[in-house]
Amino acid sequence: MTEQPGVVVTGVSGRMGQMLVREILAHDKLRLVGALERAGHDWVGRDLGEAMGAAALGIAVSDDALEVFAKAQAVIDFTAPAATVEFAALAAQARAVHVIGTTGMTEEDLQKIHVAARHAVIVRAGNMSLGVNLLTQVTKQVAAALDADWDIEIIEAHHNRKVDAPSGTALMLGEAAAEGRGVDLDEVSDRGRDGITGARKKGDIGFHAVRGGDIVGEHEVLFATGGERISIKHMASDRSLFARGALKAALWGQDKAPGEYDMLDVLGLKG
Ligand SMILES: NC(=O)c1ccc[n+]([C@@H]2O[C@H](COP(=O)([O-])OP(=O)(O)OC[C@H]3O[C@@H](n4cnc5c(N)ncnc54)[C@H](O)[C@@H]3O)[C@@H](O)[C@H]2O)c1
């Protein structure tokens, strides 16, 4: 029997990092082989289980990405853009599947990830849940069926610790709407109106970000025209669904050719 793929979790003390550790420990086809945190973090050098307030796991939290990635068949990464760009090159060097959940990346960051994907499998998505990925397909279909007399607005809500806006999910939904309508999102995107903005420009796709409390993640795509509205929503109430999606991607990527993939590939939803 082939050995179960070994996984390293980066940003292991974070909201998603800890959720990923719990899900991997409960998984029957993956094993946890390493845990990474940023240099200077007080978890570095400690046993991961004890740092999480549980029994020892025999895995010390490291700040040396190169060393821990060498032991891994997959790296699951929900951290920050600068870290993710660095990890993409190192995971490719280790020929490990790199599952990227990090959002807020610039075009320049994405270009570097593209380069790393020449040598290894990278699966990246602003949202790893089945529901949201399905919602992108529905959004694309609805946008394709409606003309520009229908205004499209994307409203998202997240917890008060989130650092990027619009959310990665909102951008995925915006891309899907733009694709359905046959336009370039960069040319029609209207983010966070404020002040005397003038009337809404026909064809724009609007983005609005709510931040508060412990909201896990809520997204609405609103199509509005004279006399009627269509609203499609996704509500996440538990981060474990993002973690489970990431684990699915780590397994799925094991036998794939180097390249960039997303959750539509993993979930078989590409159409
Ligand atoms: N794609 C999805 O489904 C999905 C779901 C949830 C969150 N996210 C994204 O994941 C990212 C993290 O979210 P979070 O809520 O867990 O944030 P968080 O702030 O709780 O955790 C991020 C962790 O990364 C660590 N980190 C930062 N730089 C590092 C480095 N150089 N090396 C190692 N560790 C480093 C931080 O110390 C922190 O522990 C965000 O970009 C968020 O938008 C994506």
Ligand SMILES: O=C(O)C1=N[C@H](C(=O)O)CCC1
């Ligand atoms: O908590 C976060 O941060 C989330 N980020 C992703 C996004 O930016 O869309 C997914 C939902 C949770």
